[in-house]
Amino acid sequence: MQTTSLACCFLLVSLCFDFSQNETSAPLRKQRRRMRYRGLRSSSAGHGSPRMKLPAPVAVAPSIPLVNFDDSVMGVFDSLIGLGGHESSYSVLPGKKGHCTANGMIMYDKAVWSPKPCVTCLCSKGEVICDTTMCHPLKCPKTIIPEGECCPVCSDTASSLDSSIISLDDVSELSGDSPEPNDLDNANVLSPAPTQTKKDEQFGTEVVEFKEKESNKKDKKRKRKSKKNRQKSKAHYREKKPITRKDAAEEEIQDESDEDDGTFKMTSHFPIPVPPIQAPPLPSGCSTSDTTVSCINAKLTQIPPISDPDLTSLDLTGNSITTISDEAFNGIPNLEWIDLSKNNITSPGIGPQAFKSLKKLKRLYLDGNMLVHIPTALPSTLEEIKINDNHLHAIDEDGLQDLKNLVTLELEGNKLSEANVSPLAFYPLKSLSYLRLGRNTFRIIPQGLPATLEELYLENNQIEEVSEICFNHTRNINVVVLKHNKLEEHRIAPLAWINQENLESIDLSYNKLYHVPSYLPKSLLHLILIGNQIERIPGYVFGHMKPGLEYLYLSFNKLTDDGIDPVSFFGAYHSLRELFLDHNELKSVPFGIDEMRKLRFLRLNNNKIRTVPPERICKAHIIDDDHENSEEEENEESLLEHVHLENNYIKTRQLSPHAFPCIRSYCSVVLKPQKSK
Structure with a gap:
């Protein structure tokens, strides 16, 4: 009965051979190929045991469908032999009809796998049917089994196939997960299975022995070519089979796990994330x-x-x-x-x-x-x-080295002096423009100032002298602050700064000056002389200045009427904008104020002034019949906006109505309070 069934199946297979090549669906071909490769992979790597070198991988044979008795297609086998293989003793899972188990793994109905080379198994309604590739006898003196095939060939034919021979180990790289090669031997037999004829069994045994002999001869050669051939097989496999995302992911993981000796290595596609190093939290x-x-x-x-x-x-x-x-x-x-x-x-x-x-x-x-x-x-x-x-008590010549980009340097409130600051200390500062050395102990202006210097602050020192060489190399100096020092006018050299073309502001407040210094810079715009003992403004002292002095602060001095000449402000009439003469000893409004056509702010408070005569602050204008002359006079009208006369001895009720004709708003004139004896 078994022989008859086998013959019928073989005849049916032969008739459907061409039909199967064209009609078999792509998904079934992919499933068959994956299961076959998985079986080959497992057959070459056991539970920690050395790999068994089997020289005969699965034969490349036409695919045929496996037909059940109800004419339904159950799977595809890569063999020219029908169902004449040995039936395995895999147990049937209770309660799950049609499922099989293989070494603890569940095989669903119609599942196909290869537990060992040249053996393909099928789960059919709970029973496992295995097919072993059988080979036809050869009539030649010498045979050889090419790698990648299960059957021997004549040696003359094999020589032409050497270039394509690969070892079983190389083919196993293409396989997936499957039961181990010894699963069939270790399984318990539950029911008898159909067997081949004795002649076929004897022939199969001889083939296995021949394979083992050939394997031992070529074992060393396979080891040397294993890695190279493995890469060729993978490339060939990728060319033959369309790769889906799922298959590609499985193949990458499988390739990484197929390293020599089964050593585990982390794939480069999935690097271990390094946790970021967290800095300690900020303090409260x-x-x-x-x-x-x-x-x-x-x-x-x-x-x-x-x-x-x-x-x-x-x-x-x-x-x-x-x-x-x-x-x-x-x-x-x-x-x-x-x-x-x-x-x-x-x-x-x-x-x-x-x-x-x-x-x-x-x-x-x-x-x-x-x-x-x-x-x-x-x-x-x-x-x-x-x-x-x-x-700070010293700056040597290397103290500021390499600071070529330094623009601002502030060293106030230290113990620096000309004795402990090297003349070469500021030499490296090629960009310095702002230098503060206030509240130190300098008695003279420091030497070696950078040529780029624009602002120099030396307040609250003990400076007694301004020599004629101290600003020789600072042609760009714009602001000099020397307040709260010990300067006297005769200790300021005539050539100290008169030729400076960019020096616009000098602060000499709170020194020991008795009159406004002569030989001031011709470019000067701001002159601050607050808090000295100035009694006199020499005539023509501002006459050489161009474009002319704009701000003159003489508050808190000892100016009297005799100390201001009619020509004291000569040279500043056309430029002066602010004039502070408060907190002095003036008894009358000084001459020359009415000539200051650009004056906007005038302080005469806290003096001893008793009256404000007409035309002393505002110049009288005579309107001519000539239109051009009257327009010119109008353009020359005073711009005075603020006048402070409080804390004097002025009797406001006795002031002439023509005292402030140039003031557009009387709220800009401050007359209260006044002092009285």
Whole structure:
């Protein structure tokens, strides 16, 4: 009965051979190919045991459909032999009709797999039917089994196939997951299965023995070519089979797991994520906003560890920080502004490389600390440095080296003098324009000032002299502040600054001047002489100035009527805008004010003035019949807007109605209160 069934199946297979090649659907072909490769893969790698070198992989044979007794297609086999294989002893799963189990794995009805090379199995209604590839006998003296096939061929034919021979190990790389090769041997037999004839069994045994002999001869050769042939097989496999997303993902994972000796390696497609290094949280009292961290009065004793490359501003004002280590700013290399004012930082507490890594730093504030010298190795990108109110007692010639981009330098409130500041200290500062050295102990103006200097502040020193060489190299100087020093007019050299072409503002307030200094710069616009002992304004003292003095402040001096000549303001009539003569000893309005056609602000308060005669502040205008002359006179009308005359001895009720004809609004004239004896 079994023989008859086998013959019928074989005849049916032969008749449907051509039909199956054209009509078999693509999904079934893909399923068959995956199951076959998975079976080959498992057959070459057991449970930790060495791989068995079988030289005969699955034969490349035409595909035929496997037809059930009800004429339904159950699967596809790669064999020219029908169902004449051995039936395996796989158990039927209870309660799941039609399912099979293989080494603990569930096989659904009609599932196809290859448990070992040249063997293909089918799950049919709960029973496992396996098919072993059978080979036809050959009549040749010498045979050989080419790699990639299950049956031997004559040696002459095999020589032409050497270029395509691959080992079983190489083919196994294309397989997927399947039961192990020894599953059939270890399974329990539950029911007898149909068998082949004795002749077929004997022939199959001889073939296996022949395969083993050939395998031993070529074992070393396969090892050398294993990796190269594996790559060829994969490439050939990709060309023959359309790859879907799912198949591609399975193949990538399978390829990575097929390394030598089964060693596990992480695929490069799925790198292990490295968790970000989180910086310690900011201390209490600190706040952050965009690119700024502010820790004002936060009771810090050290610079907090911060790691933020985007941070550009750090404000640590008003803490108790004493040291700055070399690594203090390593986590914030892009800082542009640091404020460390009002701390307890000392010079020994600053590391020699503390600021060296800050390649973008532009502003550094160290006011109100305990530094005795300027920190070393400051970045050359600095544009502004403030070290006011420290204990600096010296600046040597290397103290400010490499600061070629420095624009502003503030060193007020220290212990600097001409004795401890090198004449070459400011030489490296090729861009310096703003220098503050107030509240130090200079007795003369420092030497070696940069040629680029525009503003110099030396207030609250002990300067007694302005020599004729102190500004020789500063041709761009614009502002000089020398208030609260010990200058007298005869200690100012005639050639000290008279030839300066850009010097527009001089502040000589609170010195020891007795009259307005002569030989002032011809470019001067602002002259501040508040708080001296000036009794006199010499005639023509402003006559050489071009374009002319605009602001003259002589408040809190000792000017009297005799100290102001009719020509004292000569040279400033056409330019003066503000004139402060308050808090002096004037008894009358000085002559010449009515000639100041651009004057807007006049202060004469807190003097001893008793009256304001007509035409003393506002000039009388005689309107001519000539239209052009009257228009010219109108254009020359005073622009005076504010007049202060309070705290004098003026009797306001006795003032002439023509005292302020040029004032457009009387609310601009301040007359109250007045003093009385």
